[in-house]
Amino acid sequence: MTTVATSAFAAPRIHFEVSFKEPQAHYAEIKMEISDLRQDYIDVKMPVWTPGSYLVREYAKHVESVEACDADGAYLPVQKISKNTWRIASNKNSSVTLSYRIYGFEVSVRTNFIDDTHAFLSPAATFMYVDGMIDHPATVTVIPPAAWSTISTGLEPVSDKPNTFHAADFDILFDSPIEVGNQDVFTFEAAGVHHEIAMVGGGNYDKERLKTDCATIVEEATRIFGVNPNKRYVFIVHNYQSGGGGLEHLNSTVLGASRNGYQNERSYVGFLGLVAHEYFHLWHVKRLRPIALGPFDYDAENYTTSLWIMEGFTAYFDNLLLRRCDFLNESNYLQALSTDINTVENRAGNKVQPVALASFDAWIKYYRPDENSANTSVSYYNKGALLAMLLDLKILAATQGQKRLDDVLKMAYNEFYVKKQRGFEEHELQSLIEQVAGVPVADIFKAAHTVEPLDYNSYLNAVGYELVNLNDGREQADLGITMSTNDGRTVVTGVNRGTGAWDGGINVRDEIIAINGERLDANGRELNRVLQTATIGDELRVLVARDGKIRELKITLGKDTKGAFSILPLQNASAAQEKLGKIWLSLD
Incomplete structure (x- = not known):
């Protein structure tokens, strides 16, 4: 790490200039001017990830043509010393300008995209920082092409300088995307x-x-x-x-x-749900957050087991906000919750990976799914939302409707973000919830760290509802695969753990050619006919093509164990239960 200049000199200043000489080729030009940092060398770094998206994306891979010069334009040697670090031989110069180009042509909310119509700049993928100076202020001037007229960003404009913006530190800069164009x-x-x-x-x-x-x-x-x-x-x-x-x-x-x-x-309602989700993060993640998620290390993974709280609770509240705003009626809201339950309970990975571990493993699993992910992992969004629901219901029941999860988050926001000005540990949030509810909630926090089944009805019944599996008693044979049909070929896209296909050796990317000697039709309907008429325990002869070779596999059909879950009003609910249910689902 480099040493910041002593107080004998003016405070260092960092200014960026962004321009677009070849937007049609998806490039932006960046100048980073570093003034009054008199050192033998300066190390500048490009973040490897952006907060809120838990994957090392290696933004430095899109950096090219890195050069540096002094105030007179004289070349200063630049050496790349790690995957995302460049060392400038600044030789105690009072002014150093680093120039580089970035390529951006990936459509996502977390990566740069530049073309001849507009530029979206994800700051962590655009701006370098001086090693050891994350807390330093910076300014950014954007020079749009002549045909572009508008800049949209959360950065504060500098009043006397057109198209120039100020960030109090690099955490704020990296948290302030910039859109340039004619939006x-x-x-x-x-x-x-x-x-x-x-x-x-x-x-x-x-x-x-x-x-x-x-x-x-x-x-x-x-x-x-x-x-x-x-x-x-x-x-x-x-x-x-x-x-x-x-x-x-x-x-x-x-x-x-x-x-x-x-x-x-x-x-449209789905879009409003996205608005509600991201806006809720304004408090819950951006300010109230686990202690592991701030201050950030932009060089490496920032691990936490609490994304089930941060993303999961937010996923619970996004639909709840839509309900309270009357964008979802009661039936549609309960269906949204039921969809989460079906997603979690019908995923084999729910019995393998605790949701707290899914949080920790987000860096290597969530954003890098493969053909076996459904068998090995669970989403901290869906399951976290369900645990938030259970907490909400438990608090409602314990306080006779006087308190709920809203009160917990408001108190936590004031306690940790406002008063203590730091993140929280998971056990601290649990203690705060118990303080509000007046009852232990260790059962729900334990559930986040195990793969034990959730007893939904022990919480839903308290507010006059029940979870019903509409497939109870259903005896249906199941092969245990998912498929896609393209150009007349039926190809396996997934094999479910514990099914006949899993035990019998069907592989992802196998082309299914025939079943019991009958060739599949172009849309795979023959397989559907066989499954509809087969019984549990039947043996199928499945002819597949694998890597250019033909194989016949013998598959024993198992029982289809997938549930069809729905949240329904509890029969014979008491007046007290119905009252809590109305509070839970009310528009107030």
């Missing part, structure tokens, strides 16, 4: 905060409806925590032919959407 920008006020929506790529959206509905979500989310920490907030929405996903930031978010999906009610 459609419109605004609304909610919860005392000025909100901007920057629509990129067009679409059939209704501006007035979006402003009204987003404001409703903002007000409801702010009501939970009692305060909104921002004065200004920016939604950057990338509209594609088919799009999705989002990434939270300190005072902004980046969302992906389908440009022609706004007039479809189901698609």
Whole structure:
């Protein structure tokens, strides 16, 4: 690590200039001006990941043409000393300018995308930092091509310098994406905060409806925590032919959407759910967060077992916010919860990987799924949302409806972010919940660290509902594979653990040619016919092509164990149970 200059000199200044000489080729040019840092050498680094997306993405792989010069334009030697570190032989020069190009052509909310119509800059993938100076301020000047007129970012503008923005430190800079182009920008006020929506790529959206509905979500989310920490907030929405996903930031978010999906009610409500999810992160992750997630190490993985709390609780509240805002009726909300239960309970990996371990392993598993992931892993989003639901129900029941998970998060926000100005340990959050509820919640926290089945009804019954498996008593044979059909070929895409296909040796990428001597038709309907008429224990002769060779496998059909779960009103619920259920699902 380099040594910062002594107080005998002016405080170091760091300024970036971003320009676009070849946007059509997906390039941006970056100049990093470092002033008054008089050292023998300066090490500059590119982050390897971006907060909120737990994968080492190796952003340095898109950096090229790195050069440095002094104030007179004289060349300064630059040596790359690690995968994401460059050493400038600055020779105590008072001014050093590092120049480099970045390539960006990946469509996502966490990577750079540049073309002849616009540029989306993910700051962690764009801006280097001086080693040891993450807490140092920086300014950024953007020079758009002549045809581009608008810049959207959560960064604070510098009043006397056009297209120039200020970040108090690099944590803020890396948390402030920048959109440059001709995006459609419109605004609304909610919860005392000025909100901007920057629509990129067009679409059939209704501006007035979006402003009204987003404001409703903002007000409801702010009501939970009692305060909104921002004065200004920016939604950057990338509209594609088919799009999705989002990434939270300190005072902004980046969302992906389908440009022609706004007039479809189901698609539109799904988009509002994404808005609710990322906006809820404004408090829950960006400020209230595990102690392991801040200050960040941008050089390596930042491990935590608590993503089931951060992402899972947020996934619970996004649909709950839609319910409270009346974008989901009671039936649709319960169906959304049932969908999460079906997703978790019908995934073999739920019996293998605890959700806390899924949190820890996000860096190597969640963003790198393979054909066996369903058998080995569980989503901390889905299962975390279900554990949040159980906590909410338990608190409601224990306090006769006087408290719920909202109160826990509000108290935790004030306790850890506002008062202690630090993250929390998992056991601290558990203790706080028990303080609010007045009852132990070790059962739910233990469930996050084991693969024991969840007893949903012990919590749902308390509020007048029950989980019913509509497949109970159903005797259906199951082969245990998923398939895709393309160009007349039926190819195995997944093999489920513990099924006949698993035991009998069917592989992913096997082409299924025939069943019991009958060739499959072009759409695989013959296999469906066989399964519909077969019984549990039947043996099938499955002819497959594997790596150009023909093999016949003998597969014994097992029982289809997949559930069809649905949350329904509890028969003969008491008045007290029904009252709690109304509080749980109310619009207030």
